[in-house]
Amino acid sequence: MELTNKQITVIFKALCDENRVQIFRLLQGGEKCACKLLEALQCTQPTLSHHMKILCDSGLVVGRKEGKWMYYSISAEGTLTAVDVLRELSKVSGSGECCCK
Amino acid sequence: MELTNKQITVIFKALCDENRVQIFRLLQGGEKCACKLLEALQCTQPTLSHHMKILCDSGLVVGRKEGKWMYYSISAEGTLTAVDVLRELSKVSGSGECCCK
DNA sequence: ATATAATATAGAAAATCGTCGATATGAAGG
DNA sequence: CCTTCATATCGACGATTTTCTATATTATAT
Numbered sequence: 001m002e003l004t005n006k007q008i009t010v011i012f013k014a015l016c017d018e019n020r021v022q023i024f025r026l027l028q029g030g031e032k033c034a035c036k037l038l039e040a041l042q043c044t045q046p047t048l049s050h051h052m053k054i055l056c057d058s059g060l061v062v063g064r065k066e067g068k069w070m071y072y073s074i075s076a077e078g079t080l081t082a083v084d085v086l087r088e089l090s091k092v093s094g095s096g097e098c099c100c101k
Numbered sequence: 102m103e104l105t106n107k108q109i110t111v112i113f114k115a116l117c118d119e120n121r122v123q124i125f126r127l128l129q130g131g132e133k134c135a136c137k138l139l140e141a142l143q144c145t146q147p148t149l150s151h152h153m154k155i156l157c158d159s160g161l162v163v164g165r166k167e168g169k170w171m172y173y174s175i176s177a178e179g180t181l182t183a184v185d186v187l188r189e190l191s192k193v194s195g196s197g198e199c200c201c202k
Numbered sequence: 203a204t205a206t207a208a209t210a211t212a213g214a215a216a217a218t219c220g221t222c223g224a225t226a227t228g229a230a231g232g
Numbered sequence: 233c234c235t236t237c238a239t240a241t242c243g244a245c246g247a248t249t250t251t252c253t254a255t256a257t258t259a260t261a262t
Contacts, residue, residue, distance in 0.1 A: 005122040015113040015190075017250080021106040030195035034209065047251055049210055068208045068259045079191035086187055089116075090180035094131035118220080135239065148221055150240055169229045169238045 003085060011082050014058035019043065020051050024074070027061065031073035058082075104186060112183050115159035120144065121152050125175070128162065132174035159183075 003011075015021055019041065026032055026040055038048050052072060055061040059078035064071045104112075116122055120142065127133055127141055139149050153173060156162040160179035165172045 005119045005126075008122050009117050009119055012113045012116040015187075016110050016117045018106045018110055019250090021109050021190075024190055025106075028190070028193055028195070030193060043250095044252065045209070046211080046253080050250075053210090065209095070209065074191060074193050076191075076193075079187070083184060083187050083191065086116075086180070086184050089122075089125055089129070090175060090177075090184065092129055092131060092175050092177075094129070120220090144220090145222060146239070147223080147241080151220075154240085166239095171239065 008085055008089075011058050011060065011085060014055050014060050017051070017054075019047075020055055023051060023055065024060070027072060027074045031064075031071050034070045034072065037072070109186060109190075112159050112161070112186060115156050115161050118152070118155075120148075121156055124149075124152060124156065125161070128173060128175045132165075132172050135171045135173065138173065 015024070022041065023037055026037060034048065034052065037052075038045055041048055043051075052061070052063065052070075055072075056063050060075055060082060061072055061078070062075045064073070116125070124138055124142065127138060135149065135153065138153075139146055142149055144152075153162070153164065153171075156173075157164050161176060161183060162173055162179070163176045165174070
């Protein structure tokens, strides 16, 4: 896959904000319409729209338009990628022949 | 485990910055002294110190003091927790009985 | 066509974050 | 004790992010 450092930050930026984590948890209950999320979220509609854009850009969430409604859900592919990236980053391959003595 | 939304943001904030991802990748080679990281990082020493604090606060990295040197390494426990949190967040348990029709 | 309803975009204010230079802390060596 | 070296903290500044109000877009219904 080989993501750049920049691309990695875009993924994890999605989970850097409390509101977005809360949205994520709401989506664990399955696909939700934007209006349902808005009810739960104590913020204005443009603010929700902004957060949904960041979540979708990260690939962790996908949106689907149906008529005038937007439905959002957790992306199985996106979250798998994120877990992979995190596990890859966690791999330590060296012994750490340090250093300044 | 049961982390709050706030605690989750602290974990992923660690990987929201390109420099910190780069530091993480350097630590994949094993424990490194701060001075080694500084050489690789094109930033000032206070900036590196600031990033290391955020990385340690996230639990993904641990620091060890030895004399006047600080050694940093990837935390196996912290990264496992992070992967767990991410996998837990990715679990969809509902069908999404939506919604506004 | 016009009105209504859901969502997105633009632009600005406020808060947060990343960065720096200056300085403080703490450990080792003369 | 005094100096030197590695790292941490402080205070400031610019950049980015979050949030809002106002407005635009797009789809449905009358």
